[in-house]
Amino acid sequence: MKSYQKYISIVTASLLLAACSTTAPKKNVNKVVTPKETVTQSAATIQNSQNSNTAAAAYADKKQLAPKSLVIASTNNACVDGFNFLKGVSHGQFDTYSTDYSKISQNYSFLNTNKEIMDKDSRELLSMTLNKKLDTLCMKVQYAGFEGVKNKLKQLSDI
Structure with a gap:
């Protein structure tokens, strides 16, 4: 029974990673080097x-x-990079969005566990909804990071 649980955990993790990697590829930004x-x-x-x-x-x-300050390496996943960036900019929003991500992850686990006994339409509907929710969450995280940078710039302009 434990090997079955390990198998389910591995499949769930791979499903989550695959879902996270479906976002648009991150554009290369030229770094300014002094x-x-x-x-x-x-x-x-x-x-x-x-x-x-x-x-x-x-x-x-x-x-x-x-x-030199600590530099966080890119994961080549725009959503994960957005979460890493948001954690440094706004920890409160990071906690909120992490909770949402956890809920989506739990539903992916549910889908993976029950996909064999679900009818095709229900499985497809849940899968599409979860993908949409994950994409929306990633965009919210990206926007929150942008807002955090905007606030930092506003603080600098007040100096």
Whole structure:
């Protein structure tokens, strides 16, 4: 009986992963890279032009030595990437949408468990509804991430 449960768990996990991967592919975005030479040259220019101002030179030195922030690698799945991004932007919305995702996942498990005994129309209707719900949730997550960035930009404009 346990091997049957393992089989069901594996099939459910693969179904969920397959459902998540049906979203539109993520577009490649060119990353803006600041060459280290430019940063070093700018700091040297600040130091040379403002020898009398040690505070500016100290500030430039601190900026050069700032630690690199943690970079989250892409999963090549726009929905999962959206969830990862939203977690950093708005943890409250992340929790809400994670709960919704869990409900959808439970229904995918139900579908997978009962697909052999369901009539074709019911199975197809539930499958289409779950796919639609998952796509809608992924778009909500993406939009919430956009709104989070917009709020961060608004906070920066108030400085």
